[in-house]
Amino acid sequence: MLQVKNLHASINDKEILKGINLEIKAGEVHAIMGPNGSGKSTLSAVIAGKEEYEVTEGSVLLNNEDLEDFAPEERAHKGIFLSFQYPIEIPGVTVTNFIKTAINSTRKAKGLEDLPAKEMLKLIREKADLLEIDRKFLSRSLNEGFSGGEKKRNEIFQMAMLEPKLAILDETDSGLDIDALKVVANGVNKLKSKDNAVLVITHYQRLLDYIVPDFVHVLHNGKIVKSGGKELALELEEKGYDWLK
Amino acid sequence: MNKFTEDDLKKELETKEYEYGFYTDIEADKFPIGLNEDVVIAISRKKNEPEWMTEWRLEAFKVWKEMKEPEWANVRYEKPKFQEISYYSAPIQKPKLDSLDQVDPELLKTFEKLGISIDEQKRLSNVAVDIVIDSVSVATTFKKTLNEKGIIFCPISEAIQEHPELVRKHLGTIVPTTDNFYAALNSAVFSDGSFCYIPKGVTCPMELSTYFRINEGGTGQFERTLVIADEGSFVSYLEGCTAPARDENQLHAAVVELIALDNAEIKYSTVQNWFPGDKEGKGGVFNFVTKRGLCEKNAKISWTQVETGSAVTWKYPSCVLKGDNSVGEFYSIAVTNNFQQADTGTKMIHLGKNTKSTIISKGVSAGKSQNSYRGLVQIGPRAHNARNFSQCDSLLMGDQCGAHTFPYIEVKNKSAQIEHEATTSKIGEDQLFYCNQRGIDTEKAIALIVNGFSKEVLNKLPMEFAVEAQKLLEISLEGSVG
Numbered sequence: 059m060l061q062v063k064n065l066h067a068s069i070n071d072k073e074i075l076k077g078i079n080l081e082i083k084a085g086e087v088h089a090i091m092g093p094n095g096s097g098k099s100t101l102s103a104v105i106a107g108k109e110e111y112e113v114t115e116g117s118v119l120l121n122n123e124d125l126e127d128f129a130p131e132e133r134a135h136k137g138i139f140l141s142f143q144y145p146i147e148i149p150g151v152t153v154t155n156f157i158k159t160a161i162n163s164t165r166k167a168k169g170l171e172d173l174p175a176k177e178m179l180k181l182i183r184e185k186a187d188l189l190e191i192d193r194k195f196l197s198r199s200l201n202e203g204f205s206g207g208e209k210k211r212n213e214i215f216q217m218a219m220l221e222p223k224l225a226i227l228d229e230t231d232s233g234l235d236i237d238a239l240k241v242v243a244n245g246v247n248k249l250k251s252k253d254n255a256v257l258v259i260t261h262y263q264r265l266l267d268y269i270v271p272d273f274v275h276v277l278h279n280g281k282i283v284k285s286g287g288k289e290l291a292l293e294l295e296e297k298g299y300d301w302l303k
Numbered sequence: 304m305n306k307f308t309e310d311d312l313k314k315e316l317e318t319k320e321y322e323y324g325f326y327t328d329i330e331a332d333k334f335p336i337g338l339n340e341d342v343v344i345a346i347s348r349k350k351n352e353p354e355w356m357t358e359w360r361l362e363a364f365k366v367w368k369e370m371k372e373p374e375w376a377n378v379r380y381e382k383p384k385f386q387e388i389s390y391y392s393a394p395i396q397k398p399k400l401d402s403l404d405q406v407d408p409e410l411l412k413t414f415e416k417l418g419i420s421i422d423e424q425k426r427l428s429n430v431a432v433d434i435v436i437d438s439v440s441v442a443t444t445f446k447k448t449l450n451e452k453g454i455i456f457c458p459i460s461e462a463i464q465e466h467p468e469l470v471r472k473h474l475g476t477i478v479p480t481t482d483n484f485y486a487a488l489n490s491a492v493f494s495d496g497s498f499c500y501i502p503k504g505v506t507c508p509m510e511l512s513t514y515f516r517i518n519e520g521g522t523g524q525f526e527r528t529l530v531i532a533d534e535g536s537f538v539s540y541l542e543g544c545t546a547p548a549r550d551e552n553q554l555h556a557a558v559v560e561l562i563a564l565d566n567a568e569i570k571y572s573t574v575q576n577w578f579p580g581d582k583e584g585k586g587g588v589f590n591f592v593t594k595r596g597l598c599e600k601n602a603k604i605s606w607t608q609v610e611t612g613s614a615v616t617w618k619y620p621s622c623v624l625k626g627d628n629s630v631g632e633f634y635s636i637a638v639t640n641n642f643q644q645a646d647t648g649t650k651m652i653h654l655g656k657n658t659k660s661t662i663i664s665k666g667v668s669a670g671k672s673q674n675s676y677r678g679l680v681q682i683g684p685r686a687h688n689a690r691n692f693s694q695c696d697s698l699l700m701g702d703q704c705g706a707h708t709f710p711y712i713e714v715k716n717k718s719a720q721i722e723h724e725a726t727t728s729k730i731g732e733d734q735l736f737y738c739n740q741r742g743i744d745t746e747k748a749i750a751l752i753v754n755g756f757s758k759e760v761l762n763k764l765p766m767e768f769a770v771e772a773q774k775l776l777e778i779s780l781e782g783s784v785g
């Protein structure tokens with residue numbers, strides 16, 4: 059599904075990603091771990107098409123199609139979803155209105171009519187229930203004054219609504235209490251199928267107890283320095299990153 | 304905004320008043336250019352006005368001659384040449400077109416985006432429409448309902464003929480002819496406008512919209528509006544239209560006077576979308592408006608405005624809170640793009656005890672535009688326990704536009720409580736990327752962010768206006784990011 063080939067990317071002439079190779083097949087769950095500042099969020103932003111980053115070498119392919127010429131919204135229409143490490147506030151725009159706009163924009167790109175209000179409401183309720191989100195919460199301004207955990211839960215709610223092909227979860231676990239972590243992980247697992255894939259970025263083994271990865275990669279200084287199965291996460295938890303440097 | 308669907312909006316627009324066809328006496332002639340006493344007298348004669356009205360205009364003209372055009376506003380423009388304007392042009396009939404194919408495609412595109420029905424599009428661009436009969440009946444029903452309640456709603460020229468005592472008693476009492484340069488000019492030469500009287504204790508059963516006014520001759524260059532809400536009455540008044548108003552008249556100087564007697568309430572909503580000039584800043588309307596309302600005891604006046612048009616706007620809807628416990632409100636969104644300039648705000652004059660005012664002003668600037676808020680909160684010596692809350696928020700797009708805030712506060716009573724908050728924000732790359740990542744393109748993302756920013760004001764608009772206004776914001780910011 060996703061192929062990252064020798065990807066180099068820089069911002070303000072500073073190279074952050076220094077030749078990343080990664081292949082994720084449909085139905086798989088991959089985890090990326092690595093110390094602060096190693097380039098994990100950068101990698102997810104580059105896959106999502108953030109324009110500030112310049113890809114200097116290599117490529118990103120989704121279902122064998124090079125993404126280079128596609129704008130972020132077009133990549134989203136193709137099924138890439140990024141759960142932000144730091145979700146952005148949009149004052150005055152309700153959670154409902156935002157997701158409605160997102161869904162209908164995606165539908166429009168696919169040549170579909172707007173989802174009728176009734177069905178939209180039904181879908182919103184269903185997904186809010188899945189993530190145990192209170193209805194009242196849906197009429198609040200997007201991310202404005204949300205607690206850290208609420209922001210993350212809301213990201214996964216949006217993911218559940220959009221049903222992406224490839225979901226990248228950038229530290230979705232940070233800020234979540236133990237109960238919330240279970241709810242969110244459960245939400246992610248429910249959406250998993252043989253046709254989609256998940257890339258989780260995390261610092262903690264804990265999340266991987268719930269969302270069990272097929273592969274774990276260690277990113278260090280803009281490169282993947284080690285890959286393995288789920289037991290690699292346990293080993294990292296125990297030993298830290300020093301032994302890999 | 305959830306109850307009112309677009310279908311409802313379309314339906315409503317379809318049944319709206321059809322202006323043309325009611326006109327019988329369309330003047331093709333214009334007065335020679337220039338302004339002097341004879342012209343003022345001739346305007347008055349043409350309208351068959353009583354002697355006192357002619358005198359009133361002449362008085363205003365005398366005052367105007369001695370006045371200078373104000374220069375304190377934060378706007379730059381080439382001053383209109385007042386002796387090169389023709390001051391009386393009866394509604395000139397634009398050439399009738401046979402089909403929409405003959406209409407400027409740009410205009411049609413805008414209509415479409417606003418969701419204006421085909422029939423309405425035809426009406427607005429002067430294409431012959433065949434639904435007249437239906438419209439006549441709607442307008443008639445409308446008139447009948449108002450008549451039954453004793454409500455007067457008619458062109459001000461008609462009111463001068465039919466209700467001279469009311470007009471004479473109130474005209475110019477809120478905005479005196481001497482008030483300012485443009486108000487004086489308007490008083491001398493105003494062409495027409497609306498008059499509205501709500502009798503004691505009557506709640507006007509529908510939104511009064513200029514749409515429904517029969518025999519209206521296009522929006523004049525110098526409009527005059529007078530709204531009187533007698534004791535204990537209520538009225539909601541809508542002015543303007545979201546459809547782009549193209550006009551050859553460069554200068555517009557309207558005056559609006561509102562009078563809310565004891566326990567009365569007036570809600571006055573405006574959507575202003577005059578031609579703002581092109582992308583290079585050429586053309587466009589100068590809009591110099593004086594709007595003021597007087598509140599007697601326990602009365603309330605709310606001004607709500609969405610301003611997206613005009614090349615230069617100079618406008619300060621104000622409230623004089625004369626009666627004890629009276630309330631004044633001002634909710635405004637002003638959007639400027641390209642080379643537009645807006646200097647707008649409000650004045651809240653607290654004279655009575657326990658008077659309260661709220662000011663929410665939202666400015667959105669894009670392109671190379673300049674957007675200024677100018678507000679005065681004045682607390683008189685007898686205004687015990689007066690309260691004001693002001694909030695001015697500016698949203699900037701790009702780094703070539705400007706937002707400015709000029710709050711003036713004058714307090715002559717120590718018991719006053721005044722709060723002022725101001726914020727300036729920018730639409731951030733991160734906000735846009737977040738929206739993009741969810742599949743929302745940048746243009747739509749900006750519309751979403753701007754609508755969110757303007758929400759407190761949009762929520763104050765009557766439902767049907769709010770839906771249109773939202774779309775209007777979207778359209779006026781098109782092309783504001785590269």
Ligand SMILES: Nc1ncnc2c1ncn2[C@@H]1O[C@H](COP(=O)(O)OP(=O)(O)OP(=O)(O)O)[C@@H](O)[C@H]1O
Nearest residue numbers: 069070072074093094095096097098099100101143
């Ligand atoms: N706009 C920028 N300008 C300069 N340097 C940047 C910019 N954005 C990111 N960086 C740098 O790129 C490096 C990688 O950042 P990134 O956010 O990808 O790390 P991360 O692995 O996600 O870290 P964390 O675990 O703390 O979230 C950091 O050293 C960071 O300072």
Ligand SMILES: [Mg+2]
Nearest residue numbers: 098099100143
């Ligand atoms: Mg990160």
